[in-house]
Amino acid sequence: MGARSTLSFEETAAKYPEFPRLVMLKTDIHRRGVYYTPNALSVVDETRHQLGGTHIFGTRDGKLTKRPEAFVLRDGTSVLSTPTPLENNPYVVDLIDGKLVLTDNEHILEEVFYWEKPDYYDKRTSSGALMQNIVGARSQRLYLVPNRYCHFWNDDMGCKFCDIVNNLKQQRNEIEMQTRIKPKDVAETIKEALKEKGRFSAICLTSGSDFHGETPFDKEIDYYVEILEAIGENFTAKKFPSQLICTAVTKEQLKRLHDKTGISSLTMDIEVLNEDIFNTVCPGKAKWIxxxxWKKRLIDAVEIFGENRVNTGIVSGVELAEPFGFKDEDEALKAVLKEADELASYGVSTVNMVWVPRPNTYLANQKNASLEYYVKLAWGLQEIRAKHNLKIDFDDYRRCGNHPDSDLARAF
Ligand code: SF4
Incomplete structure (x- = not known):
């Protein structure tokens, strides 16, 4: 593969025939982004389709205008879309002969289908909040961002690939979005969402980091407990199918979360599996933890939440960013998989997101990794999970749909 692979999608598909073609295509769509033509947008039906807007991060073209949040491929693979300017050479969704299709340089690749909007989306809570801004829908799970502000940004120590606060400012100006949502609004929205029988199979929460409190991050955990208790009002069982994506907190804080709430799985995103690059890319995480x-706390979490219940996410490709990243994709791959294997030996899974260089970040205008790199990485992470007999049901294609490697768990 060398410094940077230059293989196209078709060349990569020919080189790795055992890798599911549609998962590879989805990975490349995440990598290159997507552009909706005016014709494709003309068939968006706001009463039926789910439009973007509630996402924690911004788009690649920096615009919040209403466009489809995602689409589904013919095998049920869901693809979150990040609208991208045409000059960046994204895939294009177009309307041809009455069908919505994904094209690449005018060559039709696949028919696509916009996500259908849940019934609760346009309803309001008793306080007047629009329910879609309290709880979003992602594939088959409900998705909440209780706190859209990350306090690492106070000292300019946000992660270098992240635009959470810039996106929040834009959302506050352009749509009805609250920085912190109220537990009562959450309880009411979840109650309404669950009326749509069979649509949702899990609930996921994530937020910006908050280091305040007697022990750092107590405030973040207190707020999660409040929100999770509100969600729990809708369930009779002690635990409900759910995932919390939070900062790597102490064993005592993890125990509090586990014992006081219905949360059933935990994710603490290390973002990049290399200590030097982590220190550069995630200065806030490096300073506070x-x-x-971070690795030790992930391993501690397995003791509390149990096997097959803990993972960490990486923003894959950022380990190759300039000027501090690896210069060679083979070298980067080897280093990342070695760290992932070590974590897996303690029961911690690693899942990858494809790095999207967004305009309102420090790493804007950089290029992410090659498709061949992402294919080998997804494959490697899946093989590591198989080797250590780890399951990833709580973060797979049904629940999340944002991880090429856990999409593979469906086939292997
Ligand atoms: S911890 Fe990093 S990735 Fe997470 S919200 Fe804060 S700056 Fe963004």
Whole structure:
């Protein structure tokens, strides 16, 4: 593969015939982005289709205008879309002969289908909040961002690939979005969402980091407990199918979360599996926790949440960013998979997101990795999980749909 692979989608598909073609295509769509033509947008039906807007991060073209949040491929693979300017050479969704199709340089690849909007989306809570801005829908799960502000940004220590606060400012100006949502609004929205029988199979929460509190991050955990208790009002069982994506907190804080709430799985995103690059890319996480402590806390979490219930996410490709990243894709792959294997030996899965260089970030205008790199990485992570007999049901194609490697768990 060398410094940077230059293989196209078809060349990569020919080289790795055992890798599911539609998962590879989805990975490349995440990598290159997507552009909706005016014709494709003309058939968007706001009463039927789910439009973007509630996402925690911004788009690649920096616009919040209403466009389809995602689409489905013919095998049920869901693809979150990040609208991208045409000059960046994205895939294009077009309307041809009355069908919505994905094209690449005018060559039709696949028919696509816009996500259908849940019934609760246009309803309001008793306080007047629009329910779609309290709880979003992602594939088969309900998705909440209780706190859209990340306090690492106070000291300019946000992660270098992240635009959460810039996106929040834009959302507050352009749509009815609250920085912190109220537990009562959450309880009411979840109640309404669950009326749509069979649509949702899990609930996921994530937020910006908040280091305040007697022990750092107590405030973040207190707020999650409040929100999770509100969600729990809708369930009779002690635990409900759910995932919390939070900062790597201490064993005591993890225990509090586990014992006081219905949360059933935990994700603490280390973002990049290399200590030096982590220190550069995630200065806030490095200052408040450190790379080695982050790994230790992931391992501690397995003791509390149990096997097959803990994972960490990486923004894959950022380990190749300039000027601090690896210069060679083979070298980067080897280093990342070695770290993932070590974590897996303690029961911690790693899932990858494809890095999207967004305009309102420090790393805007950089290029992410090659498709061949992402294929080998997804494959490697899936093989590591198989080797250590780890399951990833709580973060797979049904629940999340944003991880090429856990999409593979469906086939292997
Ligand atoms: S911890 Fe990093 S990735 Fe997460 S919200 Fe804050 S800046 Fe963004």
């Amino acid at each position: 450190s790379y080695q402590e």
